[in-house]
Amino acid sequence: MSQTLVDNIKALEQSASTLDPNAEERNDATQSLQRYADAFLSRLDENKSFIQDGYQDEALSNTDFSQASNIEEVLHLLEQHMELPGINTASGGHLGYIPGGGLYAAAMGDYIADVTNKYAGVFYASPGAVRIENALIEWTGKMVGYKQGFGGNLTSGGSIANLVAVTTARDAKGIKAINFHRTVIYTTLQAHHCVDKAIIIAGLRECVIRKVALDDCYRMDVIALEQQIKEDRQAGLLPFMVIANAGSTDVGAIDPLHAISKVAKEQDVWMHVDGAYGGYFVMLNEQKQKMKGIELADSVVLDPHKGMFLPYGTGIVLVKQLHHLQNAFAYEANYMQDTEGVASGISPADVSPELSKHFRGMRMWLPLKLYGEQAFKDCLQEKLLLTQYFTEKIKELGFEVVCEPELSVVAYRYVPEMGDANEFNKTLLEKMHEDGEIFISSTNLNGTYVLRFACLSFRTHLSHVDRLIGMLERHLKELLR
Ligand SMILES: Cc1ncc(COP(=O)(O)O)c(C=O)c1O
Structure with a gap:
């Protein structure tokens, strides 16, 4: 040499x-x-x-x-x-879209995950890391009301979690390309757009997508759902999947999950619940009642980077029967032969599209372990009360609330005596953005421009909501002058 x-x-x-x-x-x-x-x-x-x-x-x-x-x-x-x-986005003044979190303890968890760089994709590579991730799936699944035999995966967010659910449903129901044009998916106009993306990415672009009618508070009309499924079946179509919301992004609507689950069971369609925004409110008794039926869904999505206040990059998909998830995602490769047959741990790589992945469980496990569940429940409860407080205050200012909030999102607008209400509220939002002290966003409900209050940051407290109310009052007065 x-x-x-x-x-x-x-x-x-x-x-x-x-x-x-x-x-x-x-x-x-x-x-x-x-x-x-x-x-x-x-x-x-x-x-x-x-x-x-x-x-x-x-x-x-x-x-x-x-x-x-x-x-x-x-x-x-x-x-x-x-x-x-x-x-x-780290500020308590972020009250737009759906605020994310950014717990300091989650950053400490990421630090540990990155320094140890444990390989959390395969049980054989790091049984400890995989057990941490599986314990979080177990904890979340039980919270939702699943009993046994369920599975899940920590994803990068709600979009990928919904994609995993749609893909799993497709394979579990044996949907084949030859039938795509006859296969029907039921959702509503309140579904997050990532659901439409998931359908397309899962190859189901050619399926028939039914946007089921909504009630006055933007919740799926179950009678319309049932009728549509029956009509579709009579017409020779193949009803496949219903996608419901546990807290819609626009207005925070919770679909009637229990009634939907009955229809889904009778009609033999896969029921999926997108709880990316609202899912973790299930920790609270009253909200658990509102979401009754979520435990009967075949799959559920939750976003810990929303309801558990983690930094962006953590979603969860749960599937009621683990084997459906495995059927969709488990693979074998020659060079992975040493990892096979190591008992007692589900490998994340066998229940998701990812092989190598961030050890993202650590950022959720550490805060939960350090602070305990109660701190999270109290923080969520605080957000609900702040929402109630905000709703009462803006009504006093003359704003109109689209629907009484079910969770921590409020859609509202001011209707001036003269002039176009949409233009007025748009200008009001522009003024709020120029000011910037507190951030809010807007949405469009059937052509009506509305402002949104979305309270989910763990740093949002009464003082932020009071500042927002002050800003709204100030800019409203200016515009009405
Ligand atoms: C109800 C709902 N579903 C899905 C998503 C998409 O989640 P993510 O942004 O984590 O991909 C969101 C995001 O706000 C949401 O509110």
Whole structure:
């Protein structure tokens, strides 16, 4: 062996080891990072919740990767160009769309997950990591009301979780390409658009999609559902799947899940519930009653990055009968032969499209373990009461509420005595966005422009809601002047 080869390897080893800092270097970097995180968190309430400036800022698009940088410089770059523009999603003033979370303990969980870099895809590779993920599936499944024999997977979010559910349903019901054009999926106009995407990605674009009628509060009309299924069957079509909401994005509507489950059972269609937004409210007794029937669904989606206040990137799909999930996703490969036959743990890779994946369970397991379930229940309950408070206050200001909120989303608008109500509310939202102190968003309900209040950030408290009410009052007065 030539000495040159060994010398070259050693030289490269020295340079490559920059990627693996020693204890002192790690300590310095961690301290810088800690200072940055603390400063960011302490600025949260001073900073606006929405900043419209900065969309033209190209500094990060043109990042120079050719040279190494110092961590303080890098953090400064982020502070200047990443942190501020757009929605301040970590702030309690984020009351638009469906707010995500960002628990500090979840960041600590990610830190552990990333430093240990445990391979959470396959039980053989890390029984501990996989047991952590499976314990979370078990906990969530039992909370929903599943008993035994169910399975699930931690996904990157609600969209992929819905995709996994639709794919599982397709295979469980034996839907074949030759019949796609006769196969019917029932959903409503309140379904999140990711459900439509999931149907397309699962190859079911050619299926007949029925948007079942809604009642006055945007919930699926079960009589219309049943009638439509019967008519479709008589017409030679193949009713396959009904997709219901446990908290719609637009207005927070909960479909009549129990009644839907009866129809689904009688008509032999797969029942799926999208609880990406509302699912974790099932932890609370009153909301569990409202969602009665969710436990009878064949599959359910929940988003811990919404209802469990985790940072973006964590959804859950549950399937009532594990074997359906395995039928859709389990595969074998020659090079994986050593991993087979290791008993007592379901491998996430056998119940999802992913093989290598982030050990995302750690960011949920750690906060739950550190704080316990009750803290999460109280936080969700607080959001419901804040929603009630907000609803009462805006009615006093003269706003019209589309429906009494079932969860923590309120759709509302102001109807001026003169002029177009849609234009008025649109202008009001523009003023709110220019102001930016608290962030809200809007939606369109059958051509009616409405404002939305979506309260789900663990950092949203009474003071934020009061600030929002103050802003609405201020801008409303200005517009009415
Ligand atoms: C009801 C509902 N379903 C699905 C989704 C999509 O989830 P994600 O953004 O996690 O992919 C959302 C997102 O807001 C939602 O509210």
